[in-house]
Amino acid sequence: MKLSKYFALSLTLSSLGAQAAAPSILDQWHQGLSGAKLTAYDGSVTRNNSTLTVIRFCHDGRYHYTKEGGWYVPGTAGGASKNHISGQWNVQQQGFQTLLVYQTDGGEQGAFPIYLQNNGRVNIGGSAYAVEKGNAGC
Numbered sequence: 001m002k003l004s005k006y007f008a009l010s011l012t013l014s015s016l017g018a019q020a021a022a023p024s025i026l027d028q029w030h031q032g033l034s035g036a037k038l039t040a041y042d043g044s045v046t047r048n049n050s051t052l053t054v055i056r057f058c059h060d061g062r063y064h065y066t067k068e069g070g071w072y073v074p075g076t077a078g079g080a081s082k083n084h085i086s087g088q089w090n091v092q093q094q095g096f097q098t099l100l101v102y103q104t105d106g107g108e109q110g111a112f113p114i115y116l117q118n119n120g121r122v123n124i125g126g127s128a129y130a131v132e133k134g135n136a137g138c
Helices: 002-021 025-033
Strands: 037-043 049-057 062-073 077-094 097-104 109-116 122-124 127-132
Touching (some): 049 127
Antiparallel strands (some): 037 127, 049 062, 077 097
16 A cells, blocks of 8 residues: 555656646747747638738747738729838736737837647737748748
8 A cells, every 4th residue: 555655646746847847838939939930821812902921030039020911903903012020029928828929129019819729820819820930030
């Protein structure tokens, strides 16, 4: 009987030690995003407008956000736009919510809820992004 109690206690302590050694959720997010290129495309051949959004999360805590859009109305007009923002990024925990926090080079600050979808895409503020790990190019 003593041996089984000792074994159960050892098993419990070793699993607690394994949990303590495991990276925190914030560490996992930071490691997962650092050096990654995230891409989201919205549009189709049946619609006359589309957007491509690319976020590059650099290892040094910087990010580069680019959003390109185009639209066309047959017989009237069309156009395109490109928006680029750079700054600092990090992840924080607020209660049970994980947040991607940022500060632009212009001093604007904000945060977006972030989570991993079942299909493997990263959802940032309601937009789903495909992830290319190690392809940030910065």
